[in-house]
Amino acid sequence: MRIDDYQFADPLWLLALLVLPLLVWVRGRRGAPVLVVPFAAAWHRPSFIPTSRWPAALAMTGLVLVILALARPQIVEDKREVKQQGYDLMLAIDLSGSMLAEDYERDGDRINRLQAIKPIIQAFISQRTSDRIGLVVFSGRAYTLAPLTFDHEWLARQIERLKIGMIEDGTAIGDGLGVALTRLEQAKREVGSKRKGAFVVLMTDGANNRGLLTPEQATEIAKARGVPVYTIGAGRDGLVPMPVFDDNGNKIGYRRAISDLDENQLHAISDATGAKFFRAMDIDTAEKAFAAIDKAQKIEFTAKSYLLTTELFHWFAIPGASLLFLGALFALPPQSPFRRKPAPAAA
Numbered sequence: 001m002r003i004d005d006y007q008f009a010d011p012l013w014l015l016a017l018l019v020l021p022l023l024v025w026v027r028g029r030r031g032a033p034v035l036v037v038p039f040a041a042a043w044h045r046p047s048f049i050p051t052s053r054w055p056a057a058l059a060m061t062g063l064v065l066v067i068l069a070l071a072r073p074q075i076v077e078d079k080r081e082v083k084q085q086g087y088d089l090m091l092a093i094d095l096s097g098s099m100l101a102e103d104y105e106r107d108g109d110r111i112n113r114l115q116a117i118k119p120i121i122q123a124f125i126s127q128r129t130s131d132r133i134g135l136v137v138f139s140g141r142a143y144t145l146a147p148l149t150f151d152h153e154w155l156a157r158q159i160e161r162l163k164i165g166m167i168e169d170g171t172a173i174g175d176g177l178g179v180a181l182t183r184l185e186q187a188k189r190e191v192g193s194k195r196k197g198a199f200v201v202l203m204t205d206g207a208n209n210r211g212l213l214t215p216e217q218a219t220e221i222a223k224a225r226g227v228p229v230y231t232i233g234a235g236r237d238g239l240v241p242m243p244v245f246d247d248n249g250n251k252i253g254y255r256r257a258i259s260d261l262d263e264n265q266l267h268a269i270s271d272a273t274g275a276k277f278f279r280a281m282d283i284d285t286a287e288k289a290f291a292a293i294d295k296a297q298k299i300e301f302t303a304k305s306y307l308l309t310t311e312l313f314h315w316f317a318i319p320g321a322s323l324l325f326l327g328a329l330f331a332l333p334p335q336s337p338f339r340r341k342p343a344p345a346a347a
Contacts, residue, residue, distance in 0.1 A: 058323045065320025075310040086130035087197055088148055090180035091121065093162065094204035094234070096139045096171045100164050101205070101240040101257065104283055110241070113205055113234045114164060116283055122156050124290045134183050137162065140170030140210045142179040172211030173204055177218035177269070181227060198227055199275065201293060205234040207262035219269045228275035230293050231266035235259050236281050 095114070104116035125133055132148040133155060146158045180200045200222065208215050222229050242257040263279070270277040278289030 058326050062320045062323030062326075065316045065323065067320075069314070069317035069320055073312040073316065075312065086128070086132065087199065088132045088184060089198065090134045090136055090148070090183050090200050092136045092138060092142075092176040092180045092200060092202040093117075093121070094139070094171060094173075094176070094206065095137050095162065095164055095167055096204075096206055097164060097169045098171075098206050098242075098257070098260070099234070101235055101242050101259065102254075103236045103240040103259075106283060112164075112243070114162065117203065117234060117280075117286060118159060118162065120283070120286050120290055122159055123287075124294070125152050125155055125159075127294070128152075134180075135159065136176055136180045136183065137167065138172050138176030138179070138211075139167035140172060141167055142172055142175035142211070143167065144179060144183060147183055170210030171204065171206040171208055172213075173202070173206075173208040173265070174213035174215045174218045175211035176204075177202055177215065177229060178213040178221065181218065181221055181225065184227060185225070196226075200227060200229045201232065201290075202229055202266075202269070203232040203234055203280075204266070205259065205261055207260050207265065215265055215269060219272050222269075222273045227273060229269050229273045230275045230278070231270045232278045232280050232286070232289050233261045233263055233266050234280050234286070235261060237261070 099113045102110045102112045104111050104113060106116065129152065132150055133146075133152065134144070134148040135146040135155065135158060137143055137145050145162075146155050149155055177200065180202070184198045184200070219229070237259055239256045240259050241254045243251045244253045244255055246252050263277075267277045269275075276292070278285070278292065280286035280289050
């Protein structure tokens, strides 16, 4: 943990430390009246502390420590408010069953669309350290997996958890976009009626066939709020290899399935909101799509900062009070009831 500096929360008490030496000097310069009492030496008894300066020294040291405690010394951690450049962006990722199609390759091995896109999304997030990024997943329904956050390590762990089948099957593109827009609305940064510095990246490999909100309705909402929606069409066209699993979830073969990406619909969403459509037919084109989106304009905003302090007053108050008590105790006259009386001598 980084420590920035030390501070006193109530620095006015420190003025008392400057006054104390002045008071001691004035007291030493002031004349004291003398009362001559005959045979006073006969009344003298040895003090509890042989050196008479000890009580004053203890009391003075204790008073200094108590004053320092009242000034509330603290260790201050991260008190800076940092201005950053960045976006608010929501990723809307399709988890429908068609994302299992294995029409991507990595190092000569066949992988499905979700396996191909996960590391690309994680790399995209890791390079955008100044952005607040959230994640919506959709299939037959749409859910928020992560709200807007600066904690990109946590977000990467959520992306690693993504798997096909965690949501009922289908492709609710309109609902996925609608939920992403709602999350951007909850973190408002608007100029007039337009949402400033925000956009959506929507990735799907199919056509809308489920959900309450149509893609056209969701597009009108995004257009009205001034939120660009970048769309990415995943997978190849035509017949693609779809794995077949047994009852235990083991892959036992492949079947041929037709890729049903509605490219025209994705084009319409991006064009209407002032963004772009990208076709990610392989890993290279998927990486290029996210790299192109990365060039969008950035804005300045103030990030949240937290002032963390560790109080140190007790390290001064406890010894200071103890020294004051000892100074008062040692300054008591011998006949005081708080002094321990010597035992009577044996006859």
